[in-house]
Amino acid sequence: MSDPESGDAGNDSSAPTLAEAEAKILACESSEALKEVEREYVGKQGVVARLLASIPDAPPEERPEVGKQANILKKGVQQAIQARQQGLADARVATEREGQGFDPSLPPPRPQRGSLHPLTQVTRELEDLFQSMGYRILDGPEIETDYYNFEALNIPADHPARDSHDTFFCEGDGHLVLRTHTSPVQIRALENLEPPLRVVIPGKVFRHESTDASHDHTFHQMEGLVVDRDISVAHLIGAMKTLLRGIFDRDLEVRLRPGYFPFVEPGFELDARCPFCEEGCRVCKRTRWIELLPCGLVHPNVLRAGGVDPEEWGAFAFGLGLSRLVMLRHAIDDVRHLLGGDIRFLEQF
Amino acid sequence: MYVSYRWLGRHIDLEGISPEQLCEDLTLSTAEVEGIEKFAPHLSAVRVGKVETRVPHPDADKLSVCTVDIGEEESLNIVCGAPNVDAGQKVAVATVGTVLPGDFKIKKSKIRGVESRGMICSVRELELGEDHDGIWVLPEEAEIGQPVADAVGLNDWVIEIDNKSLTHRPDLWGHRGIAAEIAAIYSRPLKPLSFDWPEWGDGAPYPIRIETPACSRYIGLQIDGAKATESPDWLKGLLLAVGQRSIDCLVDLSNFVMLDLGQPNHTFDRHALDSDGIAIRMAREGEQMTTLDGEERDLQPSDLLICSGDRPVALAGIMGGEGSKVGDTTDALLLEIATFAPAVVRRTSSRLGLRTDASARFEKSLDPTLPQRAGAHFARLLRELQPDVRFPAPPTDVGEWTDPAHTLTLRPEQVRRELGKAIPDEEITSILKRLGFGVEKSEAGYAVAVPSSRSTKDVHLDRDLVEEVGRIYRYGNIEEKFMRADITPPPKDPRRHLVRALQDRLAGAGRFHETLSYSFVHDALLEKLGMLDLPHVRIVNPVAHGEERIRRSVAPSLLAGLETNRRLLDDVRLFEVGKGYLPDPEDPNREPQELHLAGLVWASAPAGAGARFDAHAFNRLQGVVTDLLDHLEAAETHWRPAPAPPLWAHPAKALEAVCTESGDVLAVVAELDPGLHAGLGLSGEQASEVAVAEVSIDALLKAPQRGSRYKTLARYPGIKLDVAIALPETTAAAEVHSAIKKAGKGSVADAELFDLYRGDSVGAGRKSLAYHVTLQSEKKTLTEKDEQKFLKRFEALVGELGGELRNG
Numbered sequence A: 001m002s003d004p005e006s007g008d009a010g011n012d013s014s015a016p017t018l019a020e021a022e023a024k025i026l027a028c029e030s031s032e033a034l035k036e037v038e039r040e041y042v043g044k045q046g047v048v049a050r051l052l053a054s055i056p057d058a059p060p061e062e063r064p065e066v067g068k069q070a071n072i073l074k075k076g077v078q079q080a081i082q083a084r085q086q087g088l089a090d091a092r093v094a095t096e097r098e099g100q101g102f103d104p105s106l107p108p109p110r111p112q113r114g115s116l117h118p119l120t121q122v123t124r125e126l127e128d129l130f131q132s133m134g135y136r137i138l139d140g141p142e143i144e145t146d147y148y149n150f151e152a153l154n155i156p157a158d159h160p161a162r163d164s165h166d167t168f169f170c171e172g173d174g175h176l177v178l179r180t181h182t183s184p185v186q187i188r189a190l191e192n193l194e195p196p197l198r199v200v201i202p203g204k205v206f207r208h209e210s211t212d213a214s215h216d217h218t219f220h221q222m223e224g225l226v227v228d229r230d231i232s233v234a235h236l237i238g239a240m241k242t243l244l245r246g247i248f249d250r251d252l253e254v255r256l257r258p259g260y261f262p263f264v265e266p267g268f269e270l271d272a273r274c275p276f277c278e279e280g281c282r283v284c285k286r287t288r289w290i291e292l293l294p295c296g297l298v299h300p301n302v303l304r305a306g307g308v309d310p311e312e313w314g315a316f317a318f319g320l321g322l323s324r325l326v327m328l329r330h331a332i333d334d335v336r337h338l339l340g341g342d343i344r345f346l347e348q349f
Numbered sequence B: 001m002y003v004s005y006r007w008l009g010r011h012i013d014l015e016g017i018s019p020e021q022l023c024e025d026l027t028l029s030t031a032e033v034e035g036i037e038k039f040a041p042h043l044s045a046v047r048v049g050k051v052e053t054r055v056p057h058p059d060a061d062k063l064s065v066c067t068v069d070i071g072e073e074e075s076l077n078i079v080c081g082a083p084n085v086d087a088g089q090k091v092a093v094a095t096v097g098t099v100l101p102g103d104f105k106i107k108k109s110k111i112r113g114v115e116s117r118g119m120i121c122s123v124r125e126l127e128l129g130e131d132h133d134g135i136w137v138l139p140e141e142a143e144i145g146q147p148v149a150d151a152v153g154l155n156d157w158v159i160e161i162d163n164k165s166l167t168h169r170p171d172l173w174g175h176r177g178i179a180a181e182i183a184a185i186y187s188r189p190l191k192p193l194s195f196d197w198p199e200w201g202d203g204a205p206y207p208i209r210i211e212t213p214a215c216s217r218y219i220g221l222q223i224d225g226a227k228a229t230e231s232p233d234w235l236k237g238l239l240l241a242v243g244q245r246s247i248d249c250l251v252d253l254s255n256f257v258m259l260d261l262g263q264p265n266h267t268f269d270r271h272a273l274d275s276d277g278i279a280i281r282m283a284r285e286g287e288q289m290t291t292l293d294g295e296e297r298d299l300q301p302s303d304l305l306i307c308s309g310d311r312p313v314a315l316a317g318i319m320g321g322e323g324s325k326v327g328d329t330t331d332a333l334l335l336e337i338a339t340f341a342p343a344v345v346r347r348t349s350s351r352l353g354l355r356t357d358a359s360a361r362f363e364k365s366l367d368p369t370l371p372q373r374a375g376a377h378f379a380r381l382l383r384e385l386q387p388d389v390r391f392p393a394p395p396t397d398v399g400e401w402t403d404p405a406h407t408l409t410l411r412p413e414q415v416r417r418e419l420g421k422a423i424p425d426e427e428i429t430s431i432l433k434r435l436g437f438g439v440e441k442s443e444a445g446y447a448v449a450v451p452s453s454r455s456t457k458d459v460h461l462d463r464d465l466v467e468e469v470g471r472i473y474r475y476g477n478i479e480e481k482f483m484r485a486d487i488t489p490p491p492k493d494p495r496r497h498l499v500r501a502l503q504d505r506l507a508g509a510g511r512f513h514e515t516l517s518y519s520f521v522h523d524a525l526l527e528k529l530g531m532l533d534l535p536h537v538r539i540v541n542p543v544a545h546g547e548e549r550i551r552r553s554v555a556p557s558l559l560a561g562l563e564t565n566r567r568l569l570d571d572v573r574l575f576e577v578g579k580g581y582l583p584d585p586e587d588p589n590r591e592p593q594e595l596h597l598a599g600l601v602w603a604s605a606p607a608g609a610g611a612r613f614d615a616h617a618f619n620r621l622q623g624v625v626t627d628l629l630d631h632l633e634a635a636e637t638h639w640r641p642a643p644a645p646p647l648w649a650h651p652a653k654a655l656e657a658v659c660t661e662s663g664d665v666l667a668v669v670a671e672l673d674p675g676l677h678a679g680l681g682l683s684g685e686q687a688s689e690v691a692v693a694e695v696s697i698d699a700l701l702k703a704p705q706r707g708s709r710y711k712t713l714a715r716y717p718g719i720k721l722d723v724a725i726a727l728p729e730t731t732a733a734a735e736v737h738s739a740i741k742k743a744g745k746g747s748v749a750d751a752e753l754f755d756l757y758r759g760d761s762v763g764a765g766r767k768s769l770a771y772h773v774t775l776q777s778e779k780k781t782l783t784e785k786d787e788q789k790f791l792k793r794f795e796a797l798v799g800e801l802g803g804e805l806r807n808g
Ligand SMILES: [Zn+2]
Pocket: A274, A275, A276, A277, A278, A279, A280, A281, A282, A283, A284, A285, A286, A288
């Protein structure tokens, strides 16, 4: 390589040429090296600058030529550098495209996430389904009075049906209880809203039961109430089938059989064909039917208790076990996981 | 309730109806059948054999060697230890390979050198009784080789019916009632049964006084010469099938009549009764009696007693008294068949926790006409079993009762309308007649006579008749219909909307897991949290001791399971939307105040020394709640120290978010009191930073909302610069923040604290704060001159705070 510092001894013998510069530029393998060459030629003290600085020393007739040469050199060097830079960039892209060292099997990092409780998910799904059919969603207190939880629902004091409710009683004179079902909100709805009406009430309920994998003393239900003129058992069947279609995304064979609940008359248990088997399984206890929906025409005494004239209005009501539905849907083996607060359970949903 | 298929056969011809079919039909028309099982299935494997010869065992005194004919070519050689075995007997033989109860498999064996190929069974080995003194000797007519079940009439199925589905049907608590349902379902007649009293002597009727309306009818029948002998096999067999062990003929008969007709009854030894007869009265305060089970019971005036003279001899409708037990030698009995007030029986049996077959029936409201039939049934059966018994006097039949049978008007149109099915009149009336209702054409439709057995509880309204028709017609025969109605969208529901938005934000951007908890909070937890003395709604009958209290807020529930979760994870983020209840301070009988809350907890392994100043659980949780309130469109809020932090909170590190406009407190965020960590299992390996927040959904719903916050996009570029200042520890960051704003004179678009530092370079008692500041104007592009002016003003303001700019 020629040393520009030593090149000013004679301007004829060692005049810097563009060809020389271009060769140097082409030999550069990195942008750092290119910068070096750029500084050597077009930097503040570079070849071109020194050439221009030498003009006053040159004979006057050669001065224009020296100036011209300097500019040609400058432009040429700059162009060559730009071209070389592009070449290097292209080469880099080409190398990257080869994809060396890429392991397609590397596990991706997952973002941290939160989750909604499976009961929330099922409740929302049903709320949306019911809202699309014109139902209103209501809420009611978990600590209820004896009147709403029993009396107004045609279960007077000393009625043997109270046994099956396994009630938690609050301290005091015994008229406050933890609600044993969401049905008391039926009465509140009848009292507060004008018929015709369609409501559903999701919520937490309590039964004083010993707990095991399939029983818990606290669980979630959704109650439904429809009041209208000329309500019949046939309408109830139609509404329940629509509901099941919404839940299971297909038509399930159902059967309606007598069931006793004092607040409905007639009262039914609605069984659906087990959606999990053809031959009987653990879920349906080998019967091929699963008990899904207690329901019935609302007892005239209940309508009266809510201030609605049973001669003028008919009504049907139904109850859905939300906890049970969640268990069915996810094949959960222990109901106590639902309220157990274990993140290993919660984060799966 | 257990029902025997064979027993039903005493009341109705079941020809052609298999037990399985019967169960299906009962389920679809009457009540839920929970299960059906073959009764004592091993009895079908054990066969009738005849002992041909019996010789003593050559090497054992107490054993005999028998040859037994079981109807096969070769007789079996069987070694038997029973003293009563003898040649000529018909016996139950379990042959080699038979499996008896208890997984006991019969094997070929040698007993003291003699081969034995089977076993001659005792009653106990076949689970038919307790008797194991000897082998079971079968009746002479048993056919050799036949399965024992067939030979002794124990070929039966046991049907279990869900008691709950019989709550309203006192008539179905006996086999004849179930048979009557079957009669209606299959249109078959019930077999006739005589309810005429057998003839009686002309002695004096037994004196019986009813002193309370809680007993509406009481029949007493004197029986002489009855013996407590062993019951015949048919009776034992039927009782066994429904789970009742045979005691003796008299006890068995009493049970049989109850299980046959549904009417409980009781026999007293007349020798043990005082001469002035029976009195039925309410108990007196402080009175006591000992019941048959040997328990001494404290009585209350709401308990109904059967007394002899003044002495209680039975807790009416529940259990007899100890002294009244009928012994082996008694020959003078008094049979009681009565009707007691259902609520009275129920109250006493609930209070004493004494639920018996009798009380279960009385509390269902028994038909007051039934005692006569049940009494006659008992007397006739007893005479059949013991022809020598005498009834010395007419039965005493006292009480004030009326036949509850009544008439309802049936409008067939109503039946069709409410069932939604065009069932013709003839079919409706036919169903009702099959069910035992009287049906006659009337002006309004039909007059339906409801029999007394259905009148006490069940059938009172026209609607009840609709059910009767529907269930026998079968609901499965009704086609679905769809309601026609105007559907209008239901009104907006702000609470639900808010809760959903909150859940979505926390589970989404917040990356929290939603949990749901029990409403009960354990005393031990409350004690640790210092909350045990707060007034709580309390349950009188908790699932476990110490779980009486209902939570006032959600936070304790979230803290309860923290240890378990922290053991698994370095970072636990949980939230719950739920309710808390505050009891009325004046009156515990008033409905408690209900709070709608969301609770959040963030627990993580302690942030290391190099962590950013705001990388702690508390800061992060406060950030989440700030974002949440903003997302829920609450109007502008600010944080301030909580004047009354929750009891679980760090006394100094507790802040509340306040709506600036209305002053509503929307949320509280606090660090968990450091004194609670160890007690909650959050020390040592699980040492944690824990922050807890509670958001009031009630307050959020009331508080003002902010409108849209859209601002047009900036037209001129801003200047970004970093400033760092050192100042005394006691100066709040908020003051620096206002100084930045003030220095900018409206041009500060953003000021973000990004570093908080304490250390040698700033000196003791001092800290350094560093901010990213963005200056921006809506009118022009700001220049370096503007930046200099800002810095100059800022420096002056910082000086007033006792600080100085640090050049970074
Ligand atoms: Zn199945």
